[in-house]
Each structure stands twice: as structure tokens, then as C-alpha cells.
Amino acid sequence: SRSHRITVLAGDGIGPEVMIEALRVLDAVQAKFGFQVTRTEHLVGGAAIDATGHPLPPETVDASEKADAILFGSVGGPKWENLPPDIQPERGALLPLRKHFGLFANLRPGVCLPSLTHASPVKNELIKDGFDVLCVRELTGGVYFGKPKGRHEENGEPVALDTMIYRKSEIERIARVAFTAAMGRDKRLVSVDKANVLASSVLWREVVIEVAKDFPEVQLSHLYVDNAAMQLIRRPGEFDVLVTENLFGDILSDEMAMISGSLGMLPSASLGQRHENGLYFGMYEPSGGSAPDIAGRGIANPIAQILSLAMLLRFSLGETGAADAIDAAVAKAINDGYRTGDIATGAEGEIRVGTAAMGDAILAGL
Amino acid sequence: SRSHRITVLAGDGIGPEVMIEALRVLDAVQAKFGFQVTRTEHLVGGAAIDATGHPLPPETVDASEKADAILFGSVGGPKWENLPPDIQPERGALLPLRKHFGLFANLRPGVCLPSLTHASPVKNELIKDGFDVLCVRELTGGVYFGKPKGRHEENGEPVALDTMIYRKSEIERIARVAFTAAMGRDKRLVSVDKANVLASSVLWREVVIEVAKDFPEVQLSHLYVDNAAMQLIRRPGEFDVLVTENLFGDILSDEMAMISGSLGMLPSASLGQRHENGLYFGMYEPSGGSAPDIAGRGIANPIAQILSLAMLLRFSLGETGAADAIDAAVAKAINDGYRTGDIATGAEGEIRVGTAAMGDAILAGL
Ligand SMILES: CC(C)[C@H](C(=O)O)[C@@H](O)C(=O)O
Ligand SMILES: CC(C)[C@H](C(=O)O)[C@@H](O)C(=O)O
Numbered sequence: 001s002r003s004h005r006i007t008v009l010a011g012d013g014i015g016p017e018v019m020i021e022a023l024r025v026l027d028a029v030q031a032k033f034g035f036q037v038t039r040t041e042h043l044v045g046g047a048a049i050d051a052t053g054h055p056l057p058p059e060t061v062d063a064s065e066k067a068d069a070i071l072f073g074s075v076g077g078p079k080w081e082n083l084p085p086d087i088q089p090e091r092g093a094l095l096p097l098r099k100h101f102g103l104f105a106n107l108r109p110g111v112c113l114p115s116l117t118h119a120s121p122v123k124n125e126l127i128k129d130g131f132d133v134l135c136v137r138e139l140t141g142g143v144y145f146g147k148p149k150g151r152h153e154e155n156g157e158p159v160a161l162d163t164m165i166y167r168k169s170e171i172e173r174i175a176r177v178a179f180t181a182a183m184g185r186d187k188r189l190v191s192v193d194k195a196n197v198l199a200s201s202v203l204w205r206e207v208v209i210e211v212a213k214d215f216p217e218v219q220l221s222h223l224y225v226d227n228a229a230m231q232l233i234r235r236p237g238e239f240d241v242l243v244t245e246n247l248f249g250d251i252l253s254d255e256m257a258m259i260s261g262s263l264g265m266l267p268s269a270s271l272g273q274r275h276e277n278g279l280y281f282g283m284y285e286p287s288g289g290s291a292p293d294i295a296g297r298g299i300a301n302p303i304a305q306i307l308s309l310a311m312l313l314r315f316s317l318g319e320t321g322a323a324d325a326i327d328a329a330v331a332k333a334i335n336d337g338y339r340t341g342d343i344a345t346g347a348e349g350e351i352r353v354g355t356a357a358m359g360d361a362i363l364a365g366l
Numbered sequence: 367s368r369s370h371r372i373t374v375l376a377g378d379g380i381g382p383e384v385m386i387e388a389l390r391v392l393d394a395v396q397a398k399f400g401f402q403v404t405r406t407e408h409l410v411g412g413a414a415i416d417a418t419g420h421p422l423p424p425e426t427v428d429a430s431e432k433a434d435a436i437l438f439g440s441v442g443g444p445k446w447e448n449l450p451p452d453i454q455p456e457r458g459a460l461l462p463l464r465k466h467f468g469l470f471a472n473l474r475p476g477v478c479l480p481s482l483t484h485a486s487p488v489k490n491e492l493i494k495d496g497f498d499v500l501c502v503r504e505l506t507g508g509v510y511f512g513k514p515k516g517r518h519e520e521n522g523e524p525v526a527l528d529t530m531i532y533r534k535s536e537i538e539r540i541a542r543v544a545f546t547a548a549m550g551r552d553k554r555l556v557s558v559d560k561a562n563v564l565a566s567s568v569l570w571r572e573v574v575i576e577v578a579k580d581f582p583e584v585q586l587s588h589l590y591v592d593n594a595a596m597q598l599i600r601r602p603g604e605f606d607v608l609v610t611e612n613l614f615g616d617i618l619s620d621e622m623a624m625i626s627g628s629l630g631m632l633p634s635a636s637l638g639q640r641h642e643n644g645l646y647f648g649m650y651e652p653s654g655g656s657a658p659d660i661a662g663r664g665i666a667n668p669i670a671q672i673l674s675l676a677m678l679l680r681f682s683l684g685e686t687g688a689a690d691a692i693d694a695a696v697a698k699a700i701n702d703g704y705r706t707g708d709i710a711t712g713a714e715g716e717i718r719v720g721t722a723a724m725g726d727a728i729l730a731g732l
Contacts, residue, residue, distance in 0.1 A: 085563075090562065166526055199527060200526045233599065254592040254596050255595040258596035
């Protein structure tokens, strides 16, 4: 039977509890679809700091290099909040992982199911049918990693700077990912930049327009980032795929996630180069954070983690049947009325559940 | 009697029509409060491009140099959309004005009156009492103007870059503006940065914390920009004053404006150095754009322009009585039920009006 290998980095906060549910789902689809996933668990984030002094121990990186993909939980919490940024769980684990594995393409669905519009902060009449936006964020370029970066003195005064830089090839490859994703959806792509101010955005827009020639069926448009931040709130349902550079993507995909009201249901994929067989090395993680305030109480929504597993199966292992089955089982659990606290209203027909019972409901649908 | 001098740059789209109402209000408060404003009108934006080929003719700058303040309408429209960014109405007028006059402090109120929560895209139960947030955006630094900025080739490949740069003194002066503003309000300040990634943000945070020592009564907290983009949507009512760098301010203040649902009611001030007498040279303009889709139809909401005039009177002319009177007259017009289309619901008691009739209602309240 087909065999794969992943590393499991559960991390902090609700990470370990939602990961348990994802791994139960993985067991079930393995058995059902006849493949084998060898998985090894490793330290990351605050848990790794506590055990080894470092948020991303070399051992975790080494093991992940031998794997086809990383299933990531979440990292961070108040305990490590006052460490210097470089060695904080989030920054100290995520940025090096992205850079080391060349994870340049961050796919973040911003989905609000029609049955969950009440959970969105946006008025129901603006999102009657829910919405389904895919944010494609460039993840290894721009102002995150650009050099020079740092601090110096000028006339005795401290000055600090970062460099927002893009080379054409970096823009081209993320644009291709976005256009390809749009082809599999509603064929509408909005590219977000600040080309009225930034030189890097002028190049961004030029290259996106050039790549568009290879995807004549996709309807391309452009928004300035300030306008995008407004339009996402007013008319989220009008977006299909959105592509943007690293920093804008950081802001807009989080904004989008908040607008969806379903933070606990949103997975994400961070993909590296595509292999010859069409699959990617990738890292998969919930869009929400480690939610230390509710950790350990068995009430976190495991769906984001479970859908992250589905993305992993789809993009890194090529187990499309299993991925589809998980997506369907999640949809069924929601349709059947199962609700963790974050998405519950108390409406009739809702079945209020905790983390494990939501896992059970999804397993039952497989 | 006290005499002042301003330039009036009405610009494009709805600019000229809402400006008429603001100038009627100016006439009224002059008479009532016993001061004189000499005003001269000048070309800016698309109107200036059409007449002179340039969005910011030297004559407009020269005249503004001799004035105490600029009352600005709005610029831009489809007619000039395909010009190169540098000479487009928005960028080609606004950025040079900011730089030339050193307008480093952009104050943008994000206000949703309790009676206008229905106009906000956010669910009413999240903004029951409305909200009143003041965004303080640094306006002449950061990635907007940082050098190097531009494009070159590396190994035959185009590369483009911008420099996000702050010197300590730039951060210090905007922080002082923000703390001072907070002292006159609810004494809570949120500084927004991305100090987990950006060197410029690490300095930003350091300097803000240092300035805080001079304002011990103000409660200071910090948010990363991605988190701020989320929290503004979920709990706008919990913010008092927000201070951030140029690019983040561009995005967040527009997001805030959209969340308020009252774009047509939001003024802004862009202030330069403070004079010895406590007043600032400043430019005052509505937060919304030129709204070409509704221009010329007499339906635009003039309130943003009228409140911009009130800010001008307050910060640049020191005519506090007149400014207070305008603010009160606007509040009364809203309380009395006057509504332009952008803020109307059709609820009982509403009096649906156009631009001029809203102007009348406000004049009546003076
Ligand atoms: C923790 C931080 C460095 C990271 C980022 O800015 O990319 C996070 O906000 C994210 O979006 O994954
Ligand atoms: C037109 C543009 C250059 C400008 C900016 O980015 O500052 C505008 O968006 C604004 O906020 O006034």
C-alpha cells in the first residue's frame, strides 16, 4: 500500500488537543483509503523552549526534512511573551521553518458557511449566502526577509530600517500558484498591492499582468491594499481568489479570517516548490492561534486542524480521496448541527459539543 | 477682528459640491464668532491635470505656503486612472503636499454614532453604543518615502525594492501627538506595529514606550498589525486612540472608516510642526474619496467636509468656539433625523436630504 511520512508538531495551547482529533481522523482515512502514514511527533514553540531552550530545535527540522509534509498545531502563549522576538515561539519557529523549507505559497481559505453567518461580525444581510475566499499570500519574500534590515546611528540618532524587496521570479511563482488555484474555482483573481506608492508593488503588478497571459480564462483585477481592507468587510462574497505579497497577506488574511467569524474552522497550507509528481512539500496549520485562554478545557474547535490535515493529504500526499472524504465529513457534522462554543448560537437543532465530541461527529461521517 | 488665511482646494468628484456647503458654514461661523478668513481657491488633482497638465501646480503650493491651512476636497476619478502613478491625482497631489509641508501627523477619527450603527457593516450587537476611535497615522516617513526605492537588475532579473525606515525623532514626535490626543480623550493608547518581524517596528515600540514616561496617566498597549486588523472588526468600541506608522495607518484607518459605516461623515487632519502659539499648519480633508459615481448629483454627504473645516478651525486657526459650534450643529442635524442616502435606513423619523439640504440643516443649528 502507498506509504507516506509526516512530522507532527503539535506545539502549545490548544495545539495538542486539536491535534489528537486530527490524528484520529488520519487513522480512520488511512484504514479506509488503504495508505500508510508514518508519523513522528516533535517539539516546537513554547514546548520546545521549555525542553531545549529553543523554539525550533534542530532535531525537529532534521526530522521534517525526511518527511513529505509537516502537520503543525499552534505555538505561543503568555508564558513566552516577554522573550526577545527572535526566540519567541511564533516568530522563532514559523519564520525559520518557512525560510528553511522555502514555503513561499501560503494558502488561507476565508470561508463562512451559509449556516454560520451568525458567527461573523459582519451583518448577515451582507453575507447572506456565506462566502468562500482563498487568500494566496507570498510567504518568503518582501519586507520579512529583505536585506538590509536592522539598526544604525545617524548623527547620534538611532535609525531602523527594513527592506521590502521582490525579484521578478518570486512574484511570478506565487502568481502562478494563485492563477492555478483560480482556475480550479470561480476563475476570478484580485491582486492586491500598493502600486501607487511602492516600487516593489509596481513590479508586482507588472509581473502579475504578464503571468495572466498564460491564464486567459481568469478574470484579473487589482486593488490597492487600503481599498482591499475596506472591500473585504463590505462585500466579502464578491471575492474568489486574492493574491498578495507577504506583509499585506499577513494583514488581509487575518482580517478575512476575522470577517468569516469561523477562525476555529480555517486551515492553511504553506507550500514549497512543486515536485515533478505535482505534489508539494508543505506545512499545514490552523489559521487561528494557540488560544491559551481556552487551552486544556476540551472546548476548542478541532475543525481547523482537521481541515489542515485534509489540505496536507491533498497537496503533499496526493491522497485526494481521503482529503475529499474529510472535507465532506466536516461539512456533514456542521449540517447535522454539531457546534463547538465558538460557532454556537443556541438556535434550535444545534448540538453543543466539545473538542472530542466534534472529532467523534466527524469520524462518524467518514 | 481676528483674521486668517486659508487655501481651498476642492479638487474632483464630489469635492466641489461638498466644499460649497463647508464654505457656507465657514461664512456663518465667521459672522457669528467675529473673525475673518481670507480664502483663495486653487486647482488640484484631476481638475489641475486638465487645466495645467500637473496634479499639483506650483501656484497651488505657493498660495498654500502663504496660508494658515489648506481645506482640501478630494481628488481622482476614472478619467485619470490610467496615468502613470506619479502623476495620478491622488498620489501626485497628496504625497508632495505632505512632504512639502511636513505634514507628519494624520488624525483620522473613526466614529460611528449610536444612532448610525445600522450603517456599519458590523453587526449591531457588537457596536451597540457606537464607537469613537482616533487613528493617528505617521504620514511622512516609513516605506512611503524611504530611500533607496526603485528598480534594478540582478543577474538579468528585474528586482524592485522600497525601504521602510524610521529615525527615532520621527517616531517620537508622532508618539507625542498621539499621547497628547489620548490625554484629551479616554487616556488609552494602542500602538500598532509588527515588532516580531520588522526592525523599524522594534525601534517604533521602544520609542513609544520611552515617550509614555512623559504621559503616566495614559494607558499604553501594543498590538501587532495583523491582530489589530482583526480586533478593530470584532471590538471597535474598545479602542480610544491608535497610533501607527505610515503604511499600517493607511490600511487600518481605511479599515476603521469602513467599519464605522459613516465614510461620508469622517474628516481628517494632516498636521505639520506645531507653532509656538500651539497651532499647526495643516491640511484638512474628508476621509472618503472623490466618489465619482455619485458626483454632480447633489446627493453626497457634506458632513465629512464640514467636520474637516471644524478640525481646521480648531487646530490651525485656534477658533475653538466656532469648531465646537460646528461639531454641535452636525450632531444636532443627525439627532434631528437628517440623513443623506449613505446613512439613511428609511426608519421612521428620518428626513431624507441631499447635499444642500444637509448643509441647510447644519446651518440652521449654528
Ligand atoms: C508570528 C508571525 C511572524 C507570523 C507572520 O507575520 O507571518 C504570523 O502572524 C502569521 O501570519 O503566520
Ligand atoms: C493616494 C495614496 C497615495 C494615499 C496614501 O496611501 O497615503 C491615500 O491612500 C491616503 O490614505 O491618503
